[in-house]
Amino acid sequence: MNKHINLLPFSHLFSTMASLSVKPGQRFTLPDWQNNSILISADAEQQRYNSHHIRQEGRALRNETGNQAKWDEHNSRTQLKDRITTVDRWRETLARCLTDLDLEIDALTKVKEAAENAIQAKNLCLDVAIECLTFRESRRDIDVVRDPVEEELLREVKVIEKTKKELQQRVDDAFRQLCLLKEIRQQLSMDHRHKVEALELDRQCVSFNPTSGNISFKVNPTRIPYGTTALREWEQYTQCNKERADAEMKASVDLRGAITLTIAQTNNELDAQRVATEFALRKRMRDMEAALSELRWQEQNTLEEIAEMEEDIRQLEEEIRKRTLDLKVAHTRLETRTYRPHMELCRDQAQYGLTDEVQQLEEIIRALQQKRTESQNALDALYRQLHRIQTDIGYKTNSLQLDNKCMDTRKKLVVPVEKFDPEVDAVNRTRNLPRSSQLELA
Numbered sequence: 001m002n003k004h005i006n007l008l009p010f011s012h013l014f015s016t017m018a019s020l021s022v023k024p025g026q027r028f029t030l031p032d033w034q035n036n037s038i039l040i041s042a043d044a045e046q047q048r049y050n051s052h053h054i055r056q057e058g059r060a061l062r063n064e065t066g067n068q069a070k071w072d073e074h075n076s077r078t079q080l081k082d083r084i085t086t087v088d089r090w091r092e093t094l095a096r097c098l099t100d101l102d103l104e105i106d107a108l109t110k111v112k113e114a115a116e117n118a119i120q121a122k123n124l125c126l127d128v129a130i131e132c133l134t135f136r137e138s139r140r141d142i143d144v145v146r147d148p149v150e151e152e153l154l155r156e157v158k159v160i161e162k163t164k165k166e167l168q169q170r171v172d173d174a175f176r177q178l179c180l181l182k183e184i185r186q187q188l189s190m191d192h193r194h195k196v197e198a199l200e201l202d203r204q205c206v207s208f209n210p211t212s213g214n215i216s217f218k219v220n221p222t223r224i225p226y227g228t229t230a231l232r233e234w235e236q237y238t239q240c241n242k243e244r245a246d247a248e249m250k251a252s253v254d255l256r257g258a259i260t261l262t263i264a265q266t267n268n269e270l271d272a273q274r275v276a277t278e279f280a281l282r283k284r285m286r287d288m289e290a291a292l293s294e295l296r297w298q299e300q301n302t303l304e305e306i307a308e309m310e311e312d313i314r315q316l317e318e319e320i321r322k323r324t325l326d327l328k329v330a331h332t333r334l335e336t337r338t339y340r341p342h343m344e345l346c347r348d349q350a351q352y353g354l355t356d357e358v359q360q361l362e363e364i365i366r367a368l369q370q371k372r373t374e375s376q377n378a379l380d381a382l383y384r385q386l387h388r389i390q391t392d393i394g395y396k397t398n399s400l401q402l403d404n405k406c407m408d409t410r411k412k413l414v415v416p417v418e419k420f421d422p423e424v425d426a427v428n429r430t431r432n433l434p435r436s437s438q439l440e441l442a
Contacts, residue, residue: 077206080202080205080206081206083202084199084202084203084206087195087198087199087202088195088199090195090238091192091195091196091199093242094188094191094192094238094241094242095192097188097242097245097246098188098189098192100245101184101185101188102185104181104253105178105181105185107256108174108177108178108181108252108255108256109178111174111256111259111260112171112174112175112259114260114263115167115170115171115259115262116171118167118263118266118267119164122160122163122167122266123164124412124413125156125160125274125413126160126164128409128410128412128413129156129157129277130157131409132153132406132409132410133157135402135409136150136153136399136402136403136406138398139395139399140394140395140398140399141391142392143395143396143398143399148284149277149280149284149403149406152273152276152277152280152281155273155276155277156270156273156274159269159270159273160270163266163269163270166266167263167266170255170258170259170262173255173258173259174259177248177255180248180251181249181252184244184245184248185245187241188241188242191241274410274413277410278407278410281403281406281407281410282407284403285400285403285404285407288396288403291396292396292400295392296393298389299386299389299390299393302382302385302386302389303386305382306379306382306386309375309378309379309382310379312375313375313376313379316371316375317372319368320365320368320372323361323364323365323368324365326357326361327358327362327365330354330358334355334358337350337351337354
């Protein structure tokens, strides 16, 4: 310490002593001096003790806060990683659910299209049935009959309308279910997207460290942002979305089964009715052909009978002509014998014979004329009957042709539906039905 003391010049020393001598200060006693030295030493010891204590406390605090900070950071990092694991697990669950939803939406869409195609096919069946009914409206006279074919065709129209209504109901159900599936898919997609964003943010938080370049103080970082939800609400929200998606997919699977069953049932019902209609139509055609065969046989026999009757009438007329000539001969003989003279004009056997002959011939001629009249009446009746037979043959031939047209028209039903392009919509369509008095669809 003495090394640092600068020696003052003697002149300064003498001047100082001179000044002190002029203005003497307070004089301390030697004990005061000693006490002062002891006090200074004690204070120094105390300050060094206090400083040492504070240094030890500071070291302990550094160790404690360092460990606490490391533990808190480790705990925060662990919780972030756990949160990332939880959110990622839900993200994967939602991703699988979205994939299942897409598959179910696609499957339900295909089944809905199959139902719409079935309605389209029913439209063709309905057009064919109505066309057959329209054809059969061209039957004439006695052939306009309410036969089993017409009853089956009317029943077929009712079956088609009923099946179309059932299928349309299924299409409407599928449309509503698709809307629900797409709605929940949109909600799941938004939830999935939010979880992806949350994962990116939490992974970014995990990557932060004291040496990161983008760390800084923030204003009120411990605030609770608006819209913050509780953990239980978060779990319930995602769980409810997942459960609703599962419920809608289950409902969609059940609906697909119901639609498939409805399509099969309606096809079977319509096929059975179609078979019944065609069976009745074929039977009616066979009956019509048998009736035509019978009528043609009657026509042939009637024509033969007419020919024979006309020949008999000709022979009757020839016989009448001959008998008329015979009668003329008898008349002439009788008239000639009236010119016998005097007693020769007697009624002899010849006269009686001629008289009998005239009477007999007149009776014969009257009988022949009567028979000719009867034969002519019979011939007229035969001609009327022939006209009736031929007219009925025309009616039945027309009916058979119409039924053949029906059979040809119904061949469309065995051609694949996609080869037909109906001109009207599959759901909303207008048709020109035959007269209600003839169809009686109610």
